[in-house]
Amino acid sequence: MHNFNYHHAADIADAALKLKVTVEPKLLAGGMTLLPTLKNRLAQPSDLIDLAKIDGLKGISVEGKEVVVKAMTTHAVVAASTDVRKAIPALADLADGIGDPAVRHRGTIGGSVANSDPAADYPAGVLGLDAVVETNERKINADDFFTGLFETALKPGEIITAVRFKIPDRAHYMKFRHPASGYAVVGVMVAQYGAKVRVAVTGAGPNAFRVRAMEDALEKSFAPASVANIKIPAGDLLGDIHCSAEYRAHLVNVYARRCVEALVK
Amino acid sequence: MLPAAVSSVDALKADSPKVWPEFGTNEVVHWEYGEAAKVETLLRSAHRVVKVDLVNNRIAPAPMEPRVVAAKYDAAEGRLTVWSPTQGGRRIQMMLARTLLKMAPDKVRVISIDTGGGFGVRSKMFPETAMVAYAARQLGRPVKWLGDRAETFVSDYHGRDQINHAQMGLDRDGKAFVLKVETLLNVGAYLSENGLRLPMEGGGRIIPCGYHIPDFYFSVKPTFTNTVCTDTYRGAGRPEANYLMERLMDKAAETYGLPREEIRRRNFIKPSQFPYKTHLGFVIDSGDFAGTMEMALEHSNWAAFEERRGRSAARGKLRGIGLAFFIEGAGSRPVEGMRVRFEDNGDVSVIAGTYSHGQGHATVYSQLVHEFLGVDYDKVRLINGDTGTSPEVSNGTFGSRSSMVGGGGVKRACDAIIVKGKKIAARLLQSDATRVTFEAGVFRAQTSSVTMADVAAAARDPNKLPDGMAPGLDEYVVYENDTENFPNGAHVAEIEVDPETGVVEILNYVAVDDCGVVLNPFIVHGQIYGGIAQGIGQALTENIVYDAEGQLLSGTFMDYGMPRAGHFSHIDARFNAMPAKTNELGVKGAGEAGCCGAPPAIVSAVVDALGSYGIKHIDMPLSPERVWRAIQESRVNKAA
Numbered sequence: 001m002h003n004f005n006y007h008h009a010a011d012i013a014d015a016a017l018k019l020k021v022t023v024e025p026k027l028l029a030g031g032m033t034l035l036p037t038l039k040n041r042l043a044q045p046s047d048l049i050d051l052a053k054i055d056g057l058k059g060i061s062v063e064g065k066e067v068v069v070k071a072m073t074t075h076a077v078v079a080a081s082t083d084v085r086k087a088i089p090a091l092a093d094l095a096d097g098i099g100d101p102a103v104r105h106r107g108t109i110g111g112s113v114a115n116s117d118p119a120a121d122y123p124a125g126v127l128g129l130d131a132v133v134e135t136n137e138r139k140i141n142a143d144d145f146f147t148g149l150f151e152t153a154l155k156p157g158e159i160i161t162a163v164r165f166k167i168p169d170r171a172h173y174m175k176f177r178h179p180a181s182g183y184a185v186v187g188v189m190v191a192q193y194g195a196k197v198r199v200a201v202t203g204a205g206p207n208a209f210r211v212r213a214m215e216d217a218l219e220k221s222f223a224p225a226s227v228a229n230i231k232i233p234a235g236d237l238l239g240d241i242h243c244s245a246e247y248r249a250h251l252v253n254v255y256a257r258r259c260v261e262a263l264v265k
Numbered sequence: 266m267l268p269a270a271v272s273s274v275d276a277l278k279a280d281s282p283k284v285w286p287e288f289g290t291n292e293v294v295h296w297e298y299g300e301a302a303k304v305e306t307l308l309r310s311a312h313r314v315v316k317v318d319l320v321n322n323r324i325a326p327a328p329m330e331p332r333v334v335a336a337k338y339d340a341a342e343g344r345l346t347v348w349s350p351t352q353g354g355r356r357i358q359m360m361l362a363r364t365l366l367k368m369a370p371d372k373v374r375v376i377s378i379d380t381g382g383g384f385g386v387r388s389k390m391f392p393e394t395a396m397v398a399y400a401a402r403q404l405g406r407p408v409k410w411l412g413d414r415a416e417t418f419v420s421d422y423h424g425r426d427q428i429n430h431a432q433m434g435l436d437r438d439g440k441a442f443v444l445k446v447e448t449l450l451n452v453g454a455y456l457s458e459n460g461l462r463l464p465m466e467g468g469g470r471i472i473p474c475g476y477h478i479p480d481f482y483f484s485v486k487p488t489f490t491n492t493v494c495t496d497t498y499r500g501a502g503r504p505e506a507n508y509l510m511e512r513l514m515d516k517a518a519e520t521y522g523l524p525r526e527e528i529r530r531r532n533f534i535k536p537s538q539f540p541y542k543t544h545l546g547f548v549i550d551s552g553d554f555a556g557t558m559e560m561a562l563e564h565s566n567w568a569a570f571e572e573r574r575g576r577s578a579a580r581g582k583l584r585g586i587g588l589a590f591f592i593e594g595a596g597s598r599p600v601e602g603m604r605v606r607f608e609d610n611g612d613v614s615v616i617a618g619t620y621s622h623g624q625g626h627a628t629v630y631s632q633l634v635h636e637f638l639g640v641d642y643d644k645v646r647l648i649n650g651d652t653g654t655s656p657e658v659s660n661g662t663f664g665s666r667s668s669m670v671g672g673g674g675v676k677r678a679c680d681a682i683i684v685k686g687k688k689i690a691a692r693l694l695q696s697d698a699t700r701v702t703f704e705a706g707v708f709r710a711q712t713s714s715v716t717m718a719d720v721a722a723a724a725r726d727p728n729k730l731p732d733g734m735a736p737g738l739d740e741y742v743v744y745e746n747d748t749e750n751f752p753n754g755a756h757v758a759e760i761e762v763d764p765e766t767g768v769v770e771i772l773n774y775v776a777v778d779d780c781g782v783v784l785n786p787f788i789v790h791g792q793i794y795g796g797i798a799q800g801i802g803q804a805l806t807e808n809i810v811y812d813a814e815g816q817l818l819s820g821t822f823m824d825y826g827m828p829r830a831g832h833f834s835h836i837d838a839r840f841n842a843m844p845a846k847t848n849e850l851g852v853k854g855a856g857e858a859g860c861c862g863a864p865p866a867i868v869s870a871v872v873d874a875l876g877s878y879g880i881k882h883i884d885m886p887l888s889p890e891r892v893w894r895a896i897q898e899s900r901v902n903k904a905a
Contacts, residue, residue, distance in 0.1 A: 176766065179806050179888055180819075180826040241810045241818050242826065247890045254765045 001038050005047040011056065012136050012159060015049050019157045022047035027159065029072060029111030032103050057110070057161060062087055065167050071110025071160045079104065090171035090189065094125045097175065099182070110160040113145075116152045116207050118238060119183035121175065123208030128173070128189025128200030129165040136161055149206035168193050172259040175203065176251050178242060185243045186251040190259040195219060199227075199256055204237045204248040214256055224261045227253070269815030273428055273449040273488040284454050284489035291489040293452060296465050298544065299482035307443035307480050311434025315516040320884040321505045323426035323451065323809040324802070325825060326498045330381025331412040332421065334394050336401035345373045347398050350380035352388040352620050353661020358652045365395045366402065373398075378650045380622035384799075385497030386421050387622065388663045389458050393420075418820040423809055424498020426451040427464060429509045433478070439521045441532050443480040444473050446509060450487040453494035460496040461487045467502020467594075470545045474510040474592045475554045475753060476532040481544045491815040499799055500593075500857040501664065504864060507591035511865035512882065514590075515872070519881070525588050525869065526562055530555055533590075540846075547594065549751040550846040557777050557841040558590055561755035564837060565775040570759075583762040584772075585874025589865035592753040595665035595854025599746035602656030603674025605634065605682060606739045607721040613640045617649040618659035619671040624856070625788045626667060630675055632785060637679035638717050639706015658743045665752070665854025668784060672850050674744035681740045686720045689738075692731050693723055750845045752853035754778035756797070756862035758870040767893030769805060769871055771834040776862060778838070781845040781853035789855045793838045796859020802828040803860065804867035808886045826886065879903070 005022070009015035019025050026045035028034060029052075037043045051057055057072035060081050067087050069078060078084055079096035098104055098112075098121050112122040113133060126133065126142045133140045136159045145153050154160070168191040175187035184203035191198045197218040202208040217226040232252045237245035270276035270284060276291040284291055308314055335348040345368065351357050354375035362370040380387055393410055401408040412420070427450050434443040448464045464485045473481060518528040533554040534541050541549045562568070570586045577584035604616035615630045631645035648654055660670075683703050691698040696710030703709075706717045715723075723729040724738040759773040776793055783789050806826030810818045819825040844851030864885060871887050872880060878899035883891055 176889075181823040182829075183823075241808075241824060242888060243890055247893060250893070251766065 002041060002044045004045050007047060007049050008053050009049050009051055011054055012161065015051060015054070015159055016136055016157060018047065018049045019159070025049055027051060027114075029114070030074065030107040032099070032107040032111065033115050033117065060084060067091065067165045067167060068162050069109050069165070070162045072108050075099070075104040075107050075109070076101070078109065087167045088129065088165060088171060090173045090191070091125055091129065091165060094121050094173040094189070097121065109163055113163060114152060114154060114160050116146050116148070116150050118149055118206055119178070119181070119185070119203050121173075121184055121187050121202060124173065124187045124189040124200045124202035125165070126163060127208045127210060128191045128198050129168060129171065130191070130193065130198060131166065132164040133160055134162040134164060135159055143210070146207040151207070166193065170263050172262045174255050174259050174262070176255060180242060186248055186255055188252065188255040188259050190218070190256060190263065192222060192263070197222065201252050204232070204252050206236075206238065211252065211256065218260065222260065223264060224257045227256045227260060266814060269491040269813070271490055271492060271811045271813060271815050273426070273451040273486075273490060276488045276490045277449070277486070282491075284491055293456070293461060293487040293489060296485040296487070297483065298465065298469060299480070301482050301484075304443055304445050304480055304482035308432060308434045308445060311443065312437045313520055314432055314434050315513055315520050316432045317429070317509060317512045317516055317882070319429045319431070319509055319512055321425045321427040321429060321508060322803060322807070322885045323495065324424050324498065324807045325418055325809055326384040326386035326421060326424055327417065327825070327827060328382025328384055328387060331414060331417045332391060332393065333411050334397040335407065335409040336398045337407040338402040338405055340405050343372050345398060345402055346376065347374070347394070348376045349394055350387060350622070351375070351377045351661070352380065352383045352622060352663050353659065354620070354650065354652045355655060355659040356388075356661065357390055357394065360390050361395065361398055366398060374651070374653045376651045376653070377620065380620070383622045383662065384499045385424070385501055385663060388661065389422060389496060391420070414822065415820060418825065419493060419817055422457050422460070422494045422496035423453070424495060425505060425803070426495050427505050429505065431509045431513055433513045433517065435517055435521070439517065439523055439528055439531050441473075441476060441478045441517065444478045445482045446472065447484045448486070450485060451490050451492065451495060452487045453490060453492045455494050457494035457496040459501070460494055463497065463502035464505065467497075468506030469502075470543060470547045471503055471592050471594050471751070472506045472510065472544065474507050475529075475534060475590045476510065476514075477534045477538065478532070492811055497663070499796065500860045503591075503593055503857060504800070504803075504861045507589070507861045508865050511589045511591070511869065515869050516881070526558060526567070529558060529588075529590055548748060549592070550748070551843045552751065552753050552779055553841055553843050554590060554753060557753065557779055558588070558755040560839065560841050561588070561757045561775050561777040564777065564839060565757035565759065565773065567757060573759075577761050581764070583764050583874040583877070585760050585762065585870040585872070587758045587760070587866045587868065587870025587873055588755065589862050589869060590753070590755045591858070591861035591865070592751055593665070593854065593858055593861055594749055595752050595857070596669040596746070596749040597664045597666065598660060599666065599670050599744070599749055600658060601660055601666075601670035601674055601744045602658030602741065603671060603678055603744055604656050604739065604741040605675065605678040607724070607737075611718055612644050612646055613638070615645060615647050615675060616654065616656060617647060617671055618656045618661070618674075619667040620650055620662040621647065622662065624662065624667060624792070625785070626671065629668070629672065629784050629788060633672055633675045634679065637676060638682065640717060656741060665856035668850065668852040668854060669746065669750055669848045670744050672784060672852060673746070673848050674742050676849050677742045677744060678740040681742065682738055685734070685738060686717065688731050688734065689720050689723050689729070690715050692729065693719065746848055748847045750781065750847060750853040752778065752780050752855060752858055754858050754862055756866040758863070758866040760867065760870045760874060762871060762874045762892060764896055767889040767891065767896065769887055769889070769892060771801070771832065771867075773837070774834050775837045776839065776859070777841050778855065778858050779841050779843050779853065780855040780858065781842060782851035783840055783842055784850070784852060790838050792855040793859050794836055796857055797836055797863045798828060798833060798859070800860035800863025801832060801867060802826075804864040804885050805832060805887055808888075826888070
């Protein structure tokens with residue numbers, strides 16, 4: 001690990017200021033990705049700005065038809081929240097299946113979403129549940145947020161403060177775990193909002209994406225058969241020594257159908 | 266970038282890059298057993314010949330603890346002390362002293378008290394051990410090196426990596442009579458300590474495993490490649506041998522339209538054939554191969570399987586059941602020093618040449634001393650893992666040897682102690698040694714008695730000893746045996762395949778093992794479970810992968826599939842104990858049984874599940890995508 005300066009941010013304004021005045025700063029949330037990256041010397045920030053002591057960044061609330069999860073809320077807290085469980089059980093399930101207990105007690109929703117790891121679970125939740133990512137500067141719609149492999153619409157100096165999920169009529173999340181890492185090879189969130197359906201996929205591609213063809217088909221008829229024959233092109237998907245792009249494309253189809261099966265059962 | 270040869274098949278092609286250009290070929294040697302021409306003739310005469318082409322995948326031993334070496338040199342005394350986890354410190358000491366550093370062996374001490382996993386890979390000398398020791402001596406300062414996981418993947422020797430082409434000729438009744446095995450072994454870029462020997466001497470000594478096949482030809486071509494060296498890994502040649510025999514037997518069953526258990530019944534070595542000499546000259550003394558298999562069939566409810574298959578089918582799952590019979594060779598190089606010492610405080614120390622690195626030797630040796638000498642279990646302690654205190658003969662622990670050589674050594678030392686103890690007791694009891702009995706820690710003559718502790722105390726007092734007897738009750742033996750032992754077993758795996766994803770789920774696993782006399786069922790069960798876990802890892806998840814340029818692609822646990830608890834089912838481990846006749850405890854090794862039985866049992870089960878697709882074999886690891894692809898290809902073939 002290379003040396004760096006370490007700061008506790010007192011509040012969001014303080015964090016934003018430190019982001020501005022330091023040379024090559026990095027925000028530290030749960031550190032589940034950043035710390036291993038530092039240990040392997042794959043990143044060399046000049047300053048780490050730790051958000052852990054900002055009380056205003058933690059907590060869950062239900063506001064009308066939305067569940068608001070503040071950025072520094074850990075996966076374990078989301079998974080155990082009776083509010084989340086009642087409003088969006090699929091989101092509680094998603095959080096409960098991230099990594100292992102150690103990761104779930106350290107990792108945060110803000111850190112996960114900001115990282116846009118292709119194999120992370122939350123991006124499918126954010127995109128599938130039509131969420132809005134709130135920052136210290138603006139609100140970003142989920143559809144505009146994930147822009148590429150480890151890339152988001154966040155600008156330098158911008159800090160995620162909360163993720164605002166729209167409560168669906170019903171939703172289901174399932175993932176296929178990577179045989180070695182346990183990360184999502186394919187994770188699918190299917191959510192229904194009245195006549196509208198969202199199908200969001202993580203794991204398979206460089207970043208989370210929606211499958212419009214499946215959404216259209218499900219909006220016409222919300223049944224497993226509607227998606228059973230909708231193939232995903234493998235061309236843009238990721239592949240590794242365990243799971244090729246072609247296999248991932250196939251799994252998207254299987255898991256989307258299984259999500260619908262679970263919802264109509 | 267320099268060109269690279271990665272697989273043994275590619276490395277043997279004429280135009281392949283040569284790892285050692287001055288050698289002119291990547292073929293290290295062509296090592297043969299048997300008469301090729303005779304075997305060819307016999308194969309032509311067979312009613313049926315079954316063939317298999319198998320990849321025995323390369324895997325990483327991956328002990329929990331990466332390699333560590335610390336060394337300190339005392340210039341005034343000229344003494345070098347090296348701390349490093351190993352399965353046998355004496356070898357490391359001798360290689361460091363004699364070969365590498367040119368020091369007197371008694372000036373080099375290797376300490377290895379706790380070792381975080383052996384698996385064969387920790388029995389080796391690695392370059393860093395020598396470098397750290399050398400640096401400490403040159404600098405006169407303590408030097409420490411701690412390997413990390415990435416270094417473990419790219420420098421700890423790997424295991425397996427064989428390609429086997431095997432043919433078996435059978436008569437009209439499904440009785441095999443001739444076997445031809447051709448093996449390519451990927452040895453990596455250098456010759457490791459034992460890698461080269463594993464197919465012939467590790468596996469060859471037991472081929473054709475549990476079966477009587479009178480004629481056998483074996484061709485082994487160890488091959489250099491631009492990869493990490495391969496060497497001993499839990500099983501060391503025997504898992505590969507059993508795997509190819511079991512795939513052949515399944516193929517024969519299919520060819521003859523016989524149940525898989527029936528083809529095995531027809532070919533087992535029968536109890537009346539013991540002692541049975543193997544092709545390479547080893548003698549199997551005992552076993553109940555057919556009986557062991559019957560137990561496994563019974564406890565897995567094999568006969569009623571089709572009903573369970575139907576229940577799974579109703580849920581959209583493909584259920585399969587697989588059977589593997591295997592034989593092991595345990596306790597190689599059966600020579601070991603063992604000392605039993607009576608301490609002043611009444612404790613009894615077992616000073617062992619063996620090395621305990623998770624096997625629970627302290628438990629088992631204490632049990633034995635308690636049983637043989639009647640000493641309280643809690644008063645027995647194990648001293649091992651330090652060349653400064655080890656017996657002169659200290660080969661360490663590998664190849665499932667410690668029950669026989671260590672346990673047997675304890676037995677022989679205790680027997681000698683009792684003989685001497687009776688003489689001392691006779692004097693204390695004013696009787697004759699021939700009239701003194703010993704049982705449960707008490708020497709008796711008529712109505713009077715003394716305890717082992719009394720005798721041990723008296724043994725220190727020259728006045729209480731019979732004339733001419735040297736003081737002390739301690740005994741040191743160098744255990745020797747002229748044979749190893751042959752554990753065996755039958756494992757049944759029951760699995761379900763999700764045909765849409767290719768995921769294999771293990772539903773039930775029954776292991777019936779003949780480990781001879783079981784000294785401690787908890788510990789032997791632990792060995793069976795651990796071996797099966799590693800075997801299931803090889804069968805389902807573990808695979809070392811290089812790209813065409815020789816770059817290791819599976820160099821972290823994010824990419825290398827270590828099995829997790831969720832990959833396993835409950836393991837129903839049972840024994841059909843046939844005491845070994847060639848060692849005094851009747852024991853047979855248990856450490857490597859599981860990784861012999863699990864791979865063929867799992868593959869057999871998955872192929873059974875996929876029978877409706879006409880799939881006959883899938884190479885390990887049976888990862889979800891491989892299974893899914895096999896299903897896709899069979900569908901394409903059917904459509905065509």
